[in-house]
Amino acid sequence: xxxxxxxxxxxxxxxxxxxxxxxxxxxxxxxxxxxxxxxxxxxxxxxxxxxxxxxxxxxxxxxxxxxxxxxxxxxxxxxxxxxxxxxxxxxxxxxxxxxxxxxxxxxxxxxxxxxxxxxxxxxxxxxxxxxxxxxxxxxxxxxxxxxxxxxxxxxxxxxxxxxxxxxxxxxxxxxxxxxxxxxxxxxxxxxxxxxxxxxxxxxxxxxxxxxxxxxxxxxxxxxxxxxxxxxxxxxxxxxxxxxxxxxxxxxxxxxxxxxxxxxxxxxxxxxxxxxxxxxxxxxxxxxxxxxxxxxxxxxxxxxxxxxxxxxxxxxxxxxxxxxxxxxxxxxxxxxxxxxxxx
Amino acid sequence: xxxxxxxxxxxxxxxxxxxxxxxxxxxxxxxxxxxxxxxxxxxxxxxxxxxxxxxxxxxxxxxxxxxxxxxxxxxxxxxxxxxxxxxxxxxxxxxxxxxxxxxxxxxxxxxxxxxxxxxxxxxxxxxxxxxxxxxxxxxxxxxxxxxxxxxxxxxxxxxxxxxxxxxxxxxxxxxxxxxxxxxxxxxxxxxxxxxxxxxxxxxxxxxxxxxxxxxxxxxxxxxxxxxxxxxxxxxxxxxxxxxxxxxxxxxxxxxxxxxxxxxxxxxxxxxxxxxxxxxxxxxxxxxxxxxxxxxxxxxxxxxxxxxxxxxxxxxxxxxxxxxxxxxxxxxxxxxxxxxxxx
Numbered sequence: 210x211x212x213x214x215x216x217x218x219x220x221x222x223x224x225x226x227x228x229x230x231x232x233x234x235x236x237x238x239x240x241x242x243x244x245x246x247x248x249x250x251x252x253x254x255x256x257x258x259x260x261x262x263x264x265x266x267x268x269x270x271x272x273x274x275x276x277x278x279x280x281x282x283x284x285x286x287x288x289x290x291x292x293x294x295x296x297x298x299x300x301x302x303x304x305x306x307x308x309x310x311x312x313x314x315x316x317x318x319x320x321x322x323x324x325x326x327x328x329x330x331x332x333x334x335x336x337x338x339x340x341x342x343x344x345x346x347x348x349x350x351x352x353x354x355x356x357x358x359x360x361x362x363x364x365x366x367x368x369x370x371x372x373x374x375x376x377x378x379x380x381x382x383x384x385x386x387x388x389x390x391x392x393x394x395x396x397x398x399x400x401x402x403x404x405x406x407x408x409x410x411x412x413x414x415x416x417x418x419x420x421x422x423x424x425x426x427x428x429x430x431x432x433x434x435x436x437x438x439x440x441x442x443x444x445x446x447x448x449x450x451x452x453x454x455x456x457x458x459x460x461x462x463x464x465x466x467x468x469x470x471x472x473x474x475x476x477x478x479x480x481x482x483x484x485x486x487x488x489x490x491x492x493x494x495x496x497x498x499x500x501x502x503x504x505x506x507x508x509x510x511x512x513x514x515x516x517x518x519x520x521x522x523x524x525x526x527x528x529x530x531x532x533x534x535x536x537x538x539x540x541x542x543x544x545x546x547x548x549x550x551x
Numbered sequence: 552x553x554x555x556x557x558x559x560x561x562x563x564x565x566x567x568x569x570x571x572x573x574x575x576x577x578x579x580x581x582x583x584x585x586x587x588x589x590x591x592x593x594x595x596x597x598x599x600x601x602x603x604x605x606x607x608x609x610x611x612x613x614x615x616x617x618x619x620x621x622x623x624x625x626x627x628x629x630x631x632x633x634x635x636x637x638x639x640x641x642x643x644x645x646x647x648x649x650x651x652x653x654x655x656x657x658x659x660x661x662x663x664x665x666x667x668x669x670x671x672x673x674x675x676x677x678x679x680x681x682x683x684x685x686x687x688x689x690x691x692x693x694x695x696x697x698x699x700x701x702x703x704x705x706x707x708x709x710x711x712x713x714x715x716x717x718x719x720x721x722x723x724x725x726x727x728x729x730x731x732x733x734x735x736x737x738x739x740x741x742x743x744x745x746x747x748x749x750x751x752x753x754x755x756x757x758x759x760x761x762x763x764x765x766x767x768x769x770x771x772x773x774x775x776x777x778x779x780x781x782x783x784x785x786x787x788x789x790x791x792x793x794x795x796x797x798x799x800x801x802x803x804x805x806x807x808x809x810x811x812x813x814x815x816x817x818x819x820x821x822x823x824x825x826x827x828x829x830x831x832x833x834x835x836x837x838x839x840x841x842x843x844x845x846x847x848x849x850x851x852x853x854x855x856x857x858x859x860x861x862x863x864x865x866x867x868x869x870x871x872x873x874x875x876x877x878x879x880x881x882x883x884x885x886x887x888x889x890x891x892x893x
Contacts (some may be wrong), residue, residue: 244867246868250574258867260868262866264866264869265817265821280865280867282867345741371707395692398639410845411844411845411850411852411855412852432819475607478555479606479607481572482862486859489831489863490835493602493832493835493836494830494835494836494845501752505752508753510753510754510865511868512833513753514865515867517828517865518865519864519865519866520824520863520864521831521862521863521864522861522862523622523856523859523860523861524587524604524606524625524861525602525604525622525853525857526588526602526853527606
């Protein structure tokens with residue numbers, strides 16, 4: 210029997226990637242197209258990195274570039290390989306169905322889409338989204354194409370990081386995701402998880418204004434969702450849930466890039482770059498995917514660090530963000546105290 | 552009895568800080584002065600952060616600023632407090648004299664100078680240096696000012712990070728440090744340690760062209776120095792060794808900022824900012840001091856992250872540094888294969 214979920218997820222994320230890249234390209238027809246970079250992993254799997262960048266040519270400075278986006282990456286990866294016993298052991302906390310034996314490695318399959326968009330205007334928010342499916346099987350016996358599935362789960366989410374707060378944007382983004390959940394309790398649980406996950410403890414502030422974050426969604430007991438909460442549990446149901454969220458990306462974000470915004474000055478740009486510094490801090494210090502990638506010798510470092518902004522800035526004891534009543538301080542206040550948006 | 556080593560180290564680093572800041576200020580008399588920021592730690596201790604920054608004013612862009620330095624920090628901190636049992640346990644690997652008991656915390660004292668200088672020109676190298684003294688004592692008994700010293704050690708080093716390789720600079724920097732060591736075997740051991748420490752494994756390259764790095768220097772057996780190597784072992788001897796290295800900072804680095812350099816273009820600046828991105832990656836992902844600071848709830852985050860450059864840049868699959876024979880590729884080759892400079 211063909212493993213239909215693997216195929217389904219792969220088809221879905223390939224299609225979604227194409228739609229998102231097309232939507233972003235249509236926003237700014239005069240800009241260079243995304244660079245499409247297909248790759249094959251020697252140890253098993255494939256991927257497609259779609260990347261937007263616009264490097265200044267000789268004699269040009271960055272500030273002369275006028276594209277809508279500054280840097281963006283929309284990646285798909287579909288990989289398989291072998292999980293060492295230590296990795297399996299760690300996963301057992303959330304997947305009790307996993308058999309563990311200190312001498313046994315198990316085959317895994319992982320398929321996901323991951324994207325980050327950094328617009329050029331300080332008034333337009335950065336966005337991040339990621340949706341993924343993970344499967345662990347027994348070793349295939351002779352004559353089998355693949356072994357029996359011993360654990361599987363879905364994860365993902367999407368979150369927004371503005372430099373300047375636009376409450377209308379925040380409400381639109383959250384509402385679109387909430388509607389796609391079709392389940393208010395799950396929206397609340399995953400909104401809270403998102404606020405907790407995208408948090409810089411050393412700055413005592415969130416990375417952005419949140420969205421959704423979840424992991425380990427399967428038919429097993431979930432450590433963060435009470436058993437009373439109704440939720441999709443079968444693979445097919447969760448896939449439908451995830452597909453709705455994935456498909457909500459375009460309506461959640463693209464309208465924010467179509468809005469008429471004010472003209473920004475060097476002051477606004479400076480604040481945006483300081484905020485991008487915080488983005489870098491989160492990604493390099495705390496983000497699980499990045500940390501895991503940096504530790505994996507065979508990982509594709511360019512794909513892992515694609516989420517970093519083109520430029521970031523650090524100032525010692527910057528006064529920006531501290532002046533009461535300023536737009537910058539208004540943003541910081543929300544990052545220190547995430548409100549409920551819908 | 553007064554603990555004279557504490558006082559000596561404090562006096563030395565205070566004086567060195569003043570000399571270094573003065574030397575940097577004299578290089579560029581028209582630039583704003585360093586900001587001197589004295590602080591007191593509620594839980595014990597004091598510090599002085601001397602910081603150079605030159606933030607663009609309204610209507611100015613960063614590229615209009617003409618100061619010699621772009622960002623610099625020269626910090627002194629002299630702190631004391633209590634080490635929890637877990638921290639003591641970790642330190643025992645290198646300090647077998649430490650008594651350990653899972654219920655006993657011990658007083659510590661730490662004094663150090665730490666500095667980073669990021670010049671504006673892509674042809675002038677970034678430098679980092681740090682010298683420190685650490686002491687652990689027994690709890691003071693009644694009537695005692697402080698308990699008996701149960702472990703003490705010195706650590707430090709200095710390293711150079713150019714964007715473009717100038718072999719003469721590299722030789723001058725290393726030779727000055729080697730001469731200050733007055734011990735070729737120690738220079739070799741600490742040069743090697745430096746190349747190993749300031750390394751970005753995910754990029755498979757060094758952060759810069761090295762210098763010296765050492766830690767845990769005391770009268771105990773040292774895990775990285777063979778017992779046959781003659782080395783300073785008594786507190787007074789090691790203090791003299793450390794002082795020579797500290798005092799070598801100015802002659803090792805200041806002449807590099809006084810050299811006549813070529814005129815740089817946007818191309819050179821772009822490469823410098825990409826290299827600064829790698830600097831940020833090392834500091835946030837691997838640097839022990841930064842990692843420790845980020846995890847310490849009461850730490851002064853502005854001082855810890857002062858080492859980050861003002862601006863950094865990330866490009867996906869940048870062609871810079873890969874073109875055979877280019878100046879950028881020449882730099883990368885050295886970072887992938889640290890030579891012996893003297």
